[in-house]
Amino acid sequence: xxxxxxxxxxxxxxxxxxxxxxxxxxxxxxxxxxxxxxxxxxxxxxxxxxxxxxxxxxxxxxxxxxxxxxxxxxxxxxxxxxxxxxxxxxxxxxxxxxxxxxxxxxxxxxxxxxxxxxxxxxxxxxxxxxxxxxxxxxxxxxxxxxxxxxxxxxxxxxxxxxxxxxxxxxx
Numbered sequence: 001x002x003x004x005x006x007x008x009x010x011x012x013x014x015x016x017x018x019x020x021x022x023x024x025x026x027x028x029x030x031x032x033x034x035x036x037x038x039x040x041x042x043x044x045x046x047x048x049x050x051x052x053x054x055x056x057x058x059x060x061x062x063x064x065x066x067x068x069x070x071x072x073x074x075x076x077x078x079x080x081x082x083x084x085x086x087x088x089x090x091x092x093x094x095x096x097x098x099x100x101x102x103x104x105x106x107x108x109x110x111x112x113x114x115x116x117x118x119x120x121x122x123x124x125x126x127x128x129x130x131x132x133x134x135x136x137x138x139x140x141x142x143x144x145x146x147x148x149x150x151x152x153x154x155x156x157x158x159x160x161x162x163x164x165x166x167x168x169x170x171x
Contacts, residue, residue, distance in 0.1 A: 005048070009055055015129040016059040016122055018110050022066075030058050056122070056140050063118050105168055112162040120155035127152050 009030060013023035033054050041050055113121060123141065126132045132140070138148045 005051055008048075009051065012052065012055045012125075012130060013059060015125040016063070018114050022062070026055075026058055026062050029062065030055050033058060053140055056126070059122065060118070108166045108168060109163065112159055112166070115162065116155055116158055120151050120158065123148050123151040124155035124159070 006027075009027055010023055013026040013030075014020065017023050017026065030051075034051070037054075041047070113124075116124065123137050126137045126140065127134070134145055134148050134152070137143075137152075138145045141148065143151075
């Protein structure tokens with residue numbers, strides 16, 4: 001049953017951490033919590049909101065309990081997941097300058113998202129990557145609607161300033 005939600009769950013976890021290993025660790029914790037608490041699940045209710053709530057809470061707990069600096073791989077080989085590195089993409093591309101700019105921009109955006117405070121990053125991720133309404137986010141995070149709207153607004157402004165400082169966005 002959980003197999004059909006695996007991609008969805010990974011998307012939530014990765015959208016919060018922007019790190020494949022951490023996302024997989026969080027997914028494992030979510031699966032453990034589901035199996036330990038499945039007896040408490042009300043079968044008359046939909047499963048997905050229950051899964052989403054467990055995933056969100058696990059992301060919050062994981063970040064709180066595992067405060068550490070992000071680690072970047074300096075490998076020039078293919079990644080463990082089979083993905084190519086930036087240098088591989090550049091070497092294989094027809095327009096190397098365009099590819100390099102694209103990857104540099106992508107790295108800056110991910111770094112800017114990672115630098116957002118946790119209380120801003122999660123609502124922003126849920127709003128724009130998960131396409132959740134403000135009301136759904138408020139219910140999932142157990143926060144007032146105004147707080148969620150304010151967090152998303154502030155997160156967008158911080159992200160905008162960060163991207164402007166890197167020359168990605170123009171005023």
